[in-house]
Amino acid sequence: MSAREGNAYxxxxxxxxxxxxxxxxxxxxxxxxEDTTNTCNIAIADADGDGLDEIATPLTIGEDDCVxxxxxxxxxxxxxxxxxxxxxxxxxxxxxxxxxSHMWHKRKHRHVLTEIVDFDDDGAxxxxxxxxPIYVLDALSxxxxxxLDLGGRVALWNVVYDGARGxxxxxxxxxxxxxxxxxxxMTAAGDELWTLPTPGKAFCDCMHxxxxxxxxxxxxxxxxxxxxEFWIVDCDGNLLWxxxxxxxxxxxxxxxxxxxxxxSPEGLxxxxxxxxxxxxxxxxKNGAVLWCRGNDLHxxxxxxxxxxxxxxxxxxxxxxxSYRRRAHLLDSSGDTLWEYDNFTRARPAYASDHPEIGQxxxxxxxxxxxIDWSGxxxxxxxxxxxxxxxxxxxxxxxxxxxALKRFMHVLDKHGQAVSIFPIDHSPMCALAANVTPSPxxxxxxxxxxxxxxxxxxxxx
Ligand SMILES: [Ca+2]
Ligand SMILES: [Ca+2]
Ligand SMILES: [Ca+2]
Ligand SMILES: [Ca+2]
Numbered sequence: 001m002s003a004r005e006g007n008a009y010x011x012x013x014x015x016x017x018x019x020x021x022x023x024x025x026x027x028x029x030x031x032x033x034e035d036t037t038n039t040c041n042i043a044i045a046d047a048d049g050d051g052l053d054e055i056a057t058p059l060t061i062g063e064d065d066c067v068x069x070x071x072x073x074x075x076x077x078x079x080x081x082x083x084x085x086x087x088x089x090x091x092x093x094x095x096x097x098x099x100x101s102h103m104w105h106k107r108k109h110r111h112v113l114t115e116i117v118d119f120d121d122d123g124a125x126x127x128x129x130x131x132x133p134i135y136v137l138d139a140l141s142x143x144x145x146x147x148l149d150l151g152g153r154v155a156l157w158n159v160v161y162d163g164a165r166g167x168x169x170x171x172x173x174x175x176x177x178x179x180x181x182x183x184x185x186m187t188a189a190g191d192e193l194w195t196l197p198t199p200g201k202a203f204c205d206c207m208h209x210x211x212x213x214x215x216x217x218x219x220x221x222x223x224x225x226x227x228x229e230f231w232i233v234d235c236d237g238n239l240l241w242x243x244x245x246x247x248x249x250x251x252x253x254x255x256x257x258x259x260x261x262x263x264s265p266e267g268l269x270x271x272x273x274x275x276x277x278x279x280x281x282x283x284x285k286n287g288a289v290l291w292c293r294g295n296d297l298h299x300x301x302x303x304x305x306x307x308x309x310x311x312x313x314x315x316x317x318x319x320x321x322s323y324r325r326r327a328h329l330l331d332s333s334g335d336t337l338w339e340y341d342n343f344t345r346a347r348p349a350y351a352s353d354h355p356e357i358g359q360x361x362x363x364x365x366x367x368x369x370x371i372d373w374s375g376x377x378x379x380x381x382x383x384x385x386x387x388x389x390x391x392x393x394x395x396x397x398x399x400x401x402x403a404l405k406r407f408m409h410v411l412d413k414h415g416q417a418v419s420i421f422p423i424d425h426s427p428m429c430a431l432a433a434n435v436t437p438s439p440x441x442x443x444x445x446x447x448x449x450x451x452x453x454x455x456x457x458x459x460x
Contacts (some may be wrong), residue, residue: 001235010344010345012407013344013409014430016407016421017189017420018405023350023459024232024421026456026457026458027232027454028073028074029074029455031452033059036061038060038446038451039057039428040427040429040446041056041058041113041429042056043114043116044435046114046434047077048077052436052437053435054070054071054116055070055433055435056070056127056129057070058085065081066079067085068082069171069436080135080143083132085112085131088154097260100424108223110360111131112129112130113125113130116139120136120187124140125140126188127139129238130164130430133148133149134147134157136188136438142289147190150172151174151175151178152174152175152178152181155174155175158170158171158207158220160235162218163216164215164216164235167187168194169235170185172184181199181200182336183196183237184196185237196391198224200227201226202225202226203224203225205221205257206255207222208221208258210259210261212272212273212285213271214272220232220235224301227244229243230249230276241287248291249281250276250281251294255278256277257302260273263282263332264332268314270284272285275303275317277319279297281293282334297321298322298323298324299321299323302319303317303318303319304317304319304381306319306370308379312332312337314332314368315332316330316413324341326343327342327381327415329413337415338414339415343344344385344406368430369432370432370443371432374458375439379412382409383410384408386426406425406427407423408423408430409455410443423445423456425445425447426447427446427454428446429444430444431443431444435455436455436457438457440457
């Protein structure tokens with residue numbers, strides 16, 4: 001009896017490999033350890049210049065924080081035990097769980113941002129990591145180069161290259177316990193360049209940067225939950241414009257995802273654009289709305305722009321609806337090119353118990369990442385499913401483990417699945433990378449509450 005026939009709860013995607021296809025795909029598992037709390041915000045780059053990417057990840061083992069760098073074959077290159085994440089560094093007694101215990105220890109899931117970048121412009125890469133303070137580690141050895149103390153929790157930060165200064169700088173949203181919440185510009189040496197107070201300290205869900213006005217200096221965007229505002233600030237700490245998210249951008253107190261990029265065709269719109277998943281709306285450099293699909297795309301979570309179709313002007317836009325479990329490719333004007341909905345779904349009999357979420361047992365909250373899966377160019381999209389165990393709680397024991405099978409979908413630019421295979425965890429991310437010598441790129445995922453990272457590669 002196949003899993004498909006034997007499952008009373010879910011309908012698996014048509015064309016899916018229900019058993020892991022070992023003849024087609026190689027799966028590598030990196031075990032981070034028992035009792036660990038890891039992050040979905042890992043950094044992937046070729047840290048040592050050997051042509052293959054490494055993976056940098058912060059994690060907490062029991063109460064102890066560390067940062068590790070792995071190769072794609074699972075080799076641990078280095079581990080730095082001196083790093084302290086927010087709780088360990090500030091020993092904040094206001095944390096849940098009584099304050100003296102690591103607040104994330106029991107939840108097994110959190111966001112700690114990580115980047116691999118030449119932050120101090122000395123020609124060598126650093127691993128930059130932390131949620132307050134920010135650690136700058138030598139990427140080859142893991143040794144601490146600098147610790148940037150911003151006075152409290154730093155939920156969101158980016159390292160950006162400022163063409164006018166000719167250096168990278170840190171732009172960070174800090175809940176400074178002495179000076180109040182603010183967005184800060186800081187050098188790699190820890191010198192504060194500017195500070196701009198913010199009307200709240202709940203910065204979410206992400207911070208991204210890009211050069212909106214094409215002057216060689218990046219602008220940065222982020223949301224302030226308390227006031228429901230989305231801000232765009234420049235490289236000198238000036239607030240360029242802001243939007244009230246619930247009334248101007250979408251039915252949400254914050255922006256779940258966005259990017260700053262050239263989406264519209266060259267010459268059509270002055271400057272670059274802000275592409276927001278909330279809507280999603282395409283805004284010009286001054287915040288004027290270019291198009292909006294807010295009414296018919298429901299709770300989209302992630303957004304991607306790429307020139308997948310040369311025959312169409314500008315970049316195409318990929319986004320997924322979380323609860324409706326639909327993936328969309330739009331053209332640069334916001335019109336639908338294709339829709340893909342061949343994801344795992346609850347059987348109608350079950351779903352009818354939950355009209356509030358329709359048939360949504362599965363959710364799509366993980367970014368679809370652009371990938372060269374087939375080895376013929378970066379024109380495919382890796383889309384992972386997340387399955388939420390169905391409620392109400394009394395029903396949970398009725399759900400057999402096989403009902404919680406999840407799938408990775410690799411879609412081509414025409415919306416056709418080129419590969420669908422099972423994954424035995426809910427990924428918090430699905431990132432394209434070149435961590436193994438396999439043909440094409442690999443998909444790296446971090447399992448939710450599994451203390452593991454997974455690498456999927458296509459066999460030749
Ligand atoms: Ca390498
Ligand atoms: Ca450097
Ligand atoms: Ca700029
Ligand atoms: Ca195009």
